[in-house]
Amino acid sequence: MISTIAYGLTIGAILYIISIGLSLTFGTMRIVNFAHALVYTVGAYALASTLSFFGGAFIPAAIFAVLAVIPLAYIIERFVIRRLYGQSIDYAIIATYAVLLIGVDACKWIWGATPISVSDPIGASWTILGVDLPIYRLIIILLSLLVFAALEIFFRRTIVGKVVVAGLEDKEATRSLGINVDKYFSFVFILGSCLAALGGALYVPITSLHPYMGFQVLLLSFAVVIVGGMGNMRGTFVAAFALGMVMAMTGRFWGAASETMVFVVMAIVLIVKPIEV
Amino acid sequence: MQISTINTLKKYDLILVAAVFLAFVPLLTMQRTTDFMIFCVFVLAYDLLYGYMGRLSFGHMLYLGIGAYAAALSAEHFSGNPFLALLVAVVAGGAVGLLLGLIIVRTTGACFALINLAFNQVGYFLVLIALSEWTGGEDGMSAFYDPVWIFDFGNRKIMFGFTLLCLVCVVYLVRRLTSSPFGILLRTIKENETRAKFLGYNTFLYKLLAFVLSTSLAAFAGALTMLNYTYATPSFIDPTRSVEVIFACLIGGAGNVYGALVGGVSYMILSNYLPNYIQRWEMFLGIALLVLVFKFQSGLWGYFRTFITERKREVKA
Numbered sequence: 001m002i003s004t005i006a007y008g009l010t011i012g013a014i015l016y017i018i019s020i021g022l023s024l025t026f027g028t029m030r031i032v033n034f035a036h037a038l039v040y041t042v043g044a045y046a047l048a049s050t051l052s053f054f055g056g057a058f059i060p061a062a063i064f065a066v067l068a069v070i071p072l073a074y075i076i077e078r079f080v081i082r083r084l085y086g087q088s089i090d091y092a093i094i095a096t097y098a099v100l101l102i103g104v105d106a107c108k109w110i111w112g113a114t115p116i117s118v119s120d121p122i123g124a125s126w127t128i129l130g131v132d133l134p135i136y137r138l139i140i141i142l143l144s145l146l147v148f149a150a151l152e153i154f155f156r157r158t159i160v161g162k163v164v165v166a167g168l169e170d171k172e173a174t175r176s177l178g179i180n181v182d183k184y185f186s187f188v189f190i191l192g193s194c195l196a197a198l199g200g201a202l203y204v205p206i207t208s209l210h211p212y213m214g215f216q217v218l219l220l221s222f223a224v225v226i227v228g229g230m231g232n233m234r235g236t237f238v239a240a241f242a243l244g245m246v247m248a249m250t251g252r253f254w255g256a257a258s259e260t261m262v263f264v265v266m267a268i269v270l271i272v273k274p275i276e277v
Numbered sequence: 278m279q280i281s282t283i284n285t286l287k288k289y290d291l292i293l294v295a296a297v298f299l300a301f302v303p304l305l306t307m308q309r310t311t312d313f314m315i316f317c318v319f320v321l322a323y324d325l326l327y328g329y330m331g332r333l334s335f336g337h338m339l340y341l342g343i344g345a346y347a348a349a350l351s352a353e354h355f356s357g358n359p360f361l362a363l364l365v366a367v368v369a370g371g372a373v374g375l376l377l378g379l380i381i382v383r384t385t386g387a388c389f390a391l392i393n394l395a396f397n398q399v400g401y402f403l404v405l406i407a408l409s410e411w412t413g414g415e416d417g418m419s420a421f422y423d424p425v426w427i428f429d430f431g432n433r434k435i436m437f438g439f440t441l442l443c444l445v446c447v448v449y450l451v452r453r454l455t456s457s458p459f460g461i462l463l464r465t466i467k468e469n470e471t472r473a474k475f476l477g478y479n480t481f482l483y484k485l486l487a488f489v490l491s492t493s494l495a496a497f498a499g500a501l502t503m504l505n506y507t508y509a510t511p512s513f514i515d516p517t518r519s520v521e522v523i524f525a526c527l528i529g530g531a532g533n534v535y536g537a538l539v540g541g542v543s544y545m546i547l548s549n550y551l552p553n554y555i556q557r558w559e560m561f562l563g564i565a566l567l568v569l570v571f572k573f574q575s576g577l578w579g580y581f582r583t584f585i586t587e588r589k590r591e592v593k594a
Contacts, residue, residue: 032387083571089386090333094523095570097335101520101563109557215517219398222391256406263395270380270392 002131004252005245010137010206012244013144018199019221019228019236020151021192027168027231028185031089032222034096035076036196037214038103039069043197044204044213045107048116058121065201066194073193077186085182100214107211115208140202147195148237155233164188168231220247220259223266291445294538298441301542309549311437314444315501316525317541321451321534322494323522328532329455330487331467335390335519336397340370340492342514344499346404346412349509352420359422359430363500370496371489378488382481385470397516405511417510420503430504440501447494452534454490463487464532521548524562527569530576539578 018040025033046065054060080099084092122139125132155161166174167181175181200213207213220243228239243262251258286293301310323337347369348362355361381392404412412418422430430436454460465473466480473480503509512518521544529540552558569576575583 026387030387032391080567090327090331090390091570091574093333093387093390094527095567097520098563098566098570101559101566105557105560105563109560212517219391219395223395226388226392256402260399260402260407263399266392266395267380270384 002129003133004248006131006133006137007251008245008248009141009241010244011247012241013141014199014203014206015221015224015244016144016237016240017147017202018196018217019224019240020147020233021189021194021196022218022221023225023228023231023233023236024164024188024192026225028164028171028188029081029085029092031081031092031096033081033189034093034100034218035080035103036193036221037218038100039073039076039193040196040200040217041104041107041211041214042072043069043200044209045111046197047201047204048118048209049111051118062198062201066197069193069197070190073190074186076193077189081189082182082186104211104214111209111211113211115210117208118204120205136205143202147198151233160184160187216259220262223262226266227269290535291449294448295441295445298444302437307433307437309545311433311440311505313542313545314440315498315505316545317538318444318447318501319495319498320522320525320529320537320541320544321447322491322498324526324531324534324537325451325454325487325494326491327523327526328537329460329463329467330484332385332484332488333390333523334393335523336393336395336516337491337495337522338514338516338519339393339397339400340374340495341499341502342400342404342509342511343373344370344496345503345509345513346418346499347496348500348503349418349420350411352422353418357421357423358425359428359504360425362420362422362504363497366496366500366503367493370499371493374489374492375485378485378492382484382488394516394519397514397519401511401514401516404514412509412511415511417508419508421507422504431507436505440505443497443501447497448534448538451494451537455534459483459486467532520562520566524566524569527566527574528576530578530580530582533578536576536578539581540576543577 018036021039022033022036025031025036043065046068047061050064051058051061054064076096076099080095081092084095120134120136122134122136125134126138127133155165163174163179163181163184164187167179167184171181199217203217224236224240224243227243228235228237243265246261246265247258250261298310298314301313305313319337319341322340323334326332326334326337344366347366351362351365355365377396381389381396384392405414409415424431428435428439430439455463462473462478462483466484470480499513502513525540525544526537527540528543529538530536548558551561555561573580
């Protein structure tokens, strides 16, 4: 039971780190950024392929993975999403999906379609009440709490964060104060993409890497965003851990159904609290 | 072209559609043309939702898959009557559409797109793993249909003729629907839902109705696929394939019956012949989508139409 809870918390932590970017772009730009899944995949691959270059040191490789996606995120934001501002939302969604298709195929081209696996960077585990818990997973949970705290401080204490929060509330009013909201939004976009890459990098040692890994995670983090409320950062935090627990608990009884259960929960949430956007 | 010629052409469009598809037979073989027509039915179903009502869905494969599997299950458990299979498929698609539509239709934009995708994922899981005892899981399932009167669907020619008849009926139905007050209301919802509500329409009901129509038509296309191949695999319900129909809708020009037909045929030609020459098919699809979204939003049919209206102006001048 303890290992199930720990597993749920780990999944929740990674889901949180990935979903926060999706939630922010959803809240600020009102589009589903399918390319988020691409950034996540690229982050994971960047870690796996540079790990040997850094002599097996996990932390510098993870930092490299996070930094490596910044130009990619900038290109997607500047040349795809921003060009479709003011047009139909559907076109922006289709365009980001097209970017995902291109990117996934490029990943397949570069790294091949065979799954790659990376071993646990710490390897040691910690015994609590007779159950072995890998320390790496505990570190992931701690890291997600750290990200949450850092984002809380960023959005409540810094000017940039406050502008973004204001823009989430009312874009027109913020703009009428003479603030170039779009500039801040693109900063948030890149920040969210970096977090997605971090999530991808952290998730690599737990599962294996393949070009289509982004599709699944995208759907899961979308469920998190729906359950937590779009652009609601605390809601995202709670929803990520709750859905992580749902996945772990279902997985304990029927492994194959764990992801489907998340969507069932999402449907129930939508029935109880319909979103009228 | 003279205006009167265009009007005459419009009057006989159903015959023209049939003639064009008949003309494809010697060019492409009968088997391929049947495939094309079935895909066109699916594109028309999708266009009702995306082109007319303005709701982008990333999970319409679900209803195609439901149609195919319902038709297969009907043959296995009830009887080998192909018409019963078609009926069961349409009813199943409509029922699932109604049930899910109650949740889905409330949302718009990005939410709508992804909730459909999520439900499609659930359906894929059900077919692939949870219900694999009935659906055959990854291996898929096959079913055989008894000939009824002259309708022996094992015969290529009869399958082709029947599909052509179905396509013409569906084209007529969709065209009739979209030019009716109901269709105009759907376009109003696409443009501005608040105003439609303000005029006193219960938009939720109309949206639900359009959604159910679209899902049952998609299921009908799935059942036709099943009759054609007598074999259903999980790829019929694979959510990642939903992009195909979006692509077809966009390349033809969304929100137009003929656009949907042009799009369906163009996509099928591309996907049937290009992969022989292009290795990176997904990449090509992605780049083509980007070009469509940025430069060519009205699609092939829209391009053709502006060409004709310009000609009209010249004639008038």
